[in-house]
Amino acid sequence: MSTGVKRWMWDQLTSPELDRRVADQPVIVLSIGSVEDHGGHLPMDVDNLESRSLCEAVGEQIPEEMLLLPHFPYGFETHHMDYPGTIDVKAEHLLEVIADIGLSVAHHGFRRLLICNGHGSNMPVLDLAARRINTNSEALCASFIWPNLILNQIKAERESVYPGGIAHAGELETSVYLHLNGDAVQMEQAQKNFHFPESSFFYHDLNGMGPINMAPWHSMISDDGTVGDPTVASAEKGRRWFDAAVQSMIGLVREFRTWQALPRTDHHASSLATSTTEVYQPDRV
Ligand SMILES: [Zn+2]
DSSP states (O other): OOOOOTTBGGGSOOHHHHHHHHGGOOOOEEEEEOOOBBBBTTTHHHHEEEEEHHHHHHHOTTTTEEEEEOBBOOBOOOGTTTTTOOOOOOOOHHHHHHHHHHHHHHHHTOOOOEEEEGGGGGGHHHHHHHHHHHHSOEEEEEEEEGGGGGGHHOOOOOOSOTTTTTEESSHHHHHHHHHHGGGGGGGOOOOOBOOOOOOOOOOOOOOOOOOOOOOOOOOGTOOOOOOOOOGGGGGGHHHHHHHHHHHHHHHHHHHHOOOOOOOOOOOOOOOGGGGSSSGGGOOOO
């Protein structure tokens, strides 16, 4: 029995094949999500399914330009642990493991790593992991949460109010899930949920967060886990947003693959200044 070889997947290649791909420097992509509550209407794999499906769709379209690592299915979830089923990887552990994955990629000779994320609270940790990869290897790593690929389109087409309608298990995530795996959505359970107190400073929306960061226990801002309005979700909107995200991410992979900055330069007058710790050595891989 054969399930078909996906040449754009890192672990579907043999080790010698992978080594030969270093010559043309595809962008290495890591998708990450989480296992967490998404209200009474969505399964707990929303962040995993949406991020992984996006990266796989991009891989299908530009197989020569990227390689997709095995999906990383757990996220930083401490503030969601009041909801049954959520799996929490502590922030410091997630930082370590994502940095380890990125530094492994760099060790094998690849120089561009993109982390595509489906879970908002992973972002500060992924940003730190990407920075560690950048300063401890010759690779460049960038991380993003996938709705950022299509912010203007979401803004133009959303029906829920801003801010708040698209935060957690709301209009966006529910629409895309309806498109990808509609049979698993229990729309009769979907509830509009706006328990986040009105504020000019603190608000959550994937279309633009409030200017001041504050993440309390999730159960302090939602009764069923939803933050936003899933009742206006539709599979058709989900299809449009998913397809647009695929096209936007193709553009991102292509630009990042050829993105060049100035070479790193040591501006100390004395060579003694850079000899104290290994991590700051310019040629360390
Ligand atoms: Zn989610």
